[in-house]
Amino acid sequence: MRANQQQLQAWNGGESVHYVDHADRYDRQLAPFADALLAHVGLEPQHRVLDIGCGCGATTLEAARRVRRAVGIDISVPLLEIAADRARAASLDQAEFLVADAQTHAFTVGSFELVISQFGLMFFDDPVSAFRNVHSALVPGGRMAFVCWQGLEANEWLVVVGDAVERYTDLPPLGGLAAGPGMFALKQRDETAALLDAAGFGGIEIEPLSPSILIGGGGPADESVDFLLGMGMVRGLLGRLEPHARAEAIEAVRASLAERHEPGVGVRLGSGGWLVSAHA
Numbered sequence: 001m002r003a004n005q006q007q008l009q010a011w012n013g014g015e016s017v018h019y020v021d022h023a024d025r026y027d028r029q030l031a032p033f034a035d036a037l038l039a040h041v042g043l044e045p046q047h048r049v050l051d052i053g054c055g056c057g058a059t060t061l062e063a064a065r066r067v068r069r070a071v072g073i074d075i076s077v078p079l080l081e082i083a084a085d086r087a088r089a090a091s092l093d094q095a096e097f098l099v100a101d102a103q104t105h106a107f108t109v110g111s112f113e114l115v116i117s118q119f120g121l122m123f124f125d126d127p128v129s130a131f132r133n134v135h136s137a138l139v140p141g142g143r144m145a146f147v148c149w150q151g152l153e154a155n156e157w158l159v160v161v162g163d164a165v166e167r168y169t170d171l172p173p174l175g176g177l178a179a180g181p182g183m184f185a186l187k188q189r190d191e192t193a194a195l196l197d198a199a200g201f202g203g204i205e206i207e208p209l210s211p212s213i214l215i216g217g218g219g220p221a222d223e224s225v226d227f228l229l230g231m232g233m234v235r236g237l238l239g240r241l242e243p244h245a246r247a248e249a250i251e252a253v254r255a256s257l258a259e260r261h262e263p264g265v266g267v268r269l270g271s272g273g274w275l276v277s278a279h280a
């Protein structure tokens with residue numbers, strides 16, 4: 001079977017719809033992570049940058065403004081169409097987008113000084129070969145920096161949903177590499193370090209990154225609730241409940257977010273990720 005078949009279907013089907021409909025909201029919600037990642041990686045004009053799982057391209061485009069070439073790759077055709085439209089609209093000729101699977105794509109060996117990724121490296125069915133393949137794309141001594149999520153419990157914006165669901169049923173075990181591809185696959189710092197080591201990376205550093213984020217990028221509380229309820233992980237958690245319980249859980253989420261709404265700003269909640277860096 002082709003690598004990452006389930007993810008390929010998801011990101012060209014169900015998972016892609018919410019991203020396509022709300023690309024700008026996702027970017028605003030995740031802006032603290034993008035800012036931290038790009039500040040950390042140290043972009044320089046001569047760099048060639050590979051952005052893996054670039055989605056609608058926010059981080060690729062921001063990198064392209066500062067370097068000579070930025071290539072975003074992703075398995076999602078609909079998300080990359082948005083990325084390419086955005087590059088054209090901004091006349092960013094240094095940005096390129098490629099439909100490709102980072103686990104299997106035949107990168108030109110040693111063709112990038114930097115690899116970056118914002119939440120795009122947690123979805124491989126064979127993480128060691130995927131990271132080895134990514135490693136091959138880097139020049140010797142080239143650097144990789146990415147952000148990934150800590151566990152649900154470190155993400156207040158999802159705990160709100162988890163707590164509402166747990167009134168009715170236990171939460172499933174979520175994440176870690178053994179659980180397979182998914183949002184929380186790289187939630188365990190030690191596992192991620194061992195994975196990168198096995199894939200040939202050195203100088204591995206993993207720091208917590210815990211910004212507050214504006215749910216749905218800000219705006220009225222109802223819009224934030226609707227955005228949150230449309231996210232894949234949240235749909236999955238609520239989908240475990242019978243319709244009556246689900247309706248009550250949604251009301252509980254709505255009430256929690258309304259309490260946290262800052263007028264004129266939006267709903268701001270805590271989040272927890274890892275900022276991971278390593279070199280080839």
Ligand SMILES: C[S@@+](CC[C@H](N)C(=O)[O-])C[C@H]1O[C@@H](n2cnc3c(N)ncnc32)[C@H](O)[C@@H]1O
Nearest residue numbers: 011053054055074075076101102118119120123
């Ligand atoms: C959570 S989204 C992040 C998108 C974007 N970086 C952002 O921050 O908005 C994860 C992205 O990884 C992509 N992806 C998943 N598996 C991939 C793979 N094997 N190779 C390349 N991209 C992949 C998905 O299609 C999706 O666009």
